[in-house]
Structure formats: C-alpha cells, structure tokens
Amino acid sequence: MSKKVRVRDLEVQIAQLNWKQKRVEKQIRGILNESSSMRERDTLLQLSTDRKRPRAQRIAGIIEDEMSRPLMVNESIMRKMQGEDRRSQTSTVKVFFGNCFC
Numbered sequence: 001m002s003k004k005v006r007v008r009d010l011e012v013q014i015a016q017l018n019w020k021q022k023r024v025e026k027q028i029r030g031i032l033n034e035s036s037s038m039r040e041r042d043t044l045l046q047l048s049t050d051r052k053r054p055r056a057q058r059i060a061g062i063i064e065d066e067m068s069r070p071l072m073v074n075e076s077i078m079r080k081m082q083g084e085d086r087r088s089q090t091s092t093v094k095v096f097f098g099n100c101f102c
Helices: 003-068 075-097
Strands: none
C-alpha cells in the first residue's frame, strides 16, 4: 500500500471519527437539556403541590365535617328520594331476573 493511499485512509477514518464525535456530543447535549427540563418540571410540580396541599387539607376537613353531620331534609324531598330508591330497586331486579316467572 502506498503512502498516499494510507494517508487518505487515515484522513477518511479521522473524518468519520470526527463526525461520530459530533453526533455523540449532540446526543449528550440533548440528554443534558432534557434532564435539565425534567428537573425544572419536577421542581415546579413540587412547588405547585406544596402550595395546593393546605387548600386540599382544608377541603378534606370540611368534607369530613359535613359527612359527620346528619342530612336535614323536609318530608317532600324524603318521599321523592324513597320513590327514586324504589324505582332503582325495581329496575335492578328486572335487570337480574328479566321477565322470568321463577
């Protein structure tokens, strides 16, 4: 193999290695940028969660307090709810047994 061919082969190899190095560096930069973005999103999410926690706890306390109290309804609402309950039970029985005369 002549010296010129050998030099040319080495130049081609160097060019390929340079190209691969640039490609790898670009991938690394992309991964670092993505990692940085993910850290930033995690930080923002954590801050958002920390700000919402007291409100969520307050709402949970209100719900728990309301659920511990008896529901006060007048007689007409009670009759309406009982009628809906009966219709619901009747339709449930029809779904399970259909028109079966068992």
